[in-house]
Amino acid sequence: MQSIHFVARRVVLGVLLGMLPFFVQAQEGVKWAWAVKPRFDGASDFAANGLARVVIQGKPSYINAKGEEVIPPRFDRAEDFANGLALVKVNGKGIGYINEKGEEVVPPRFEDAGNFAANGLAAVRENGKWGYIRALGDGSRHAF
Numbered sequence: 001m002q003s004i005h006f007v008a009r010r011v012v013l014g015v016l017l018g019m020l021p022f023f024v025q026a027q028e029g030v031k032w033a034w035a036v037k038p039r040f041d042g043a044s045d046f047a048a049n050g051l052a053r054v055v056i057q058g059k060p061s062y063i064n065a066k067g068e069e070v071i072p073p074r075f076d077r078a079e080d081f082a083n084g085l086a087l088v089k090v091n092g093k094g095i096g097y098i099n100e101k102g103e104e105v106v107p108p109r110f111e112d113a114g115n116f117a118a119n120g121l122a123a124v125r126e127n128g129k130w131g132y133i134r135a136l137g138d139g140s141r142h143a144f
Helices: none
Strands: 003-006 012-017 020-025 030-033 042-046 052-056 059-063 069-071 086-089 095-098 104-110 121-126 129-134
Touching (some): 104 121
Antiparallel strands (some): 003 030, 042 052, 059 069, 086 095
């Protein structure tokens, strides 16, 4: 793994936190290394489950922190994982959800949708109207 070394200037930042001043000093001699070398057309932050959404040749897929492909690029659209599920659109069929193994747990039938919130609900549009679905199950299979 290649390391790149740089020396940061001494910088003292004054930040107002509430009503108290808070000072941060940059470190000198900070070292860093590539965890996953650049090879993607697009990338998002890693989710709590350890997976990140990346784009490879225009198709979204998911990798782990080692850069290994965990879920292959087979989606037209994909979002980051939220509460164990990721919103995906497959072959123009509609929007559904997959689990962390890439298994379809909510069939792609919705016109539009949002991510599952912490309360287990996701906003979905079907036949031009919006409603909410609830994820039920153990994380490997969901029913709504």
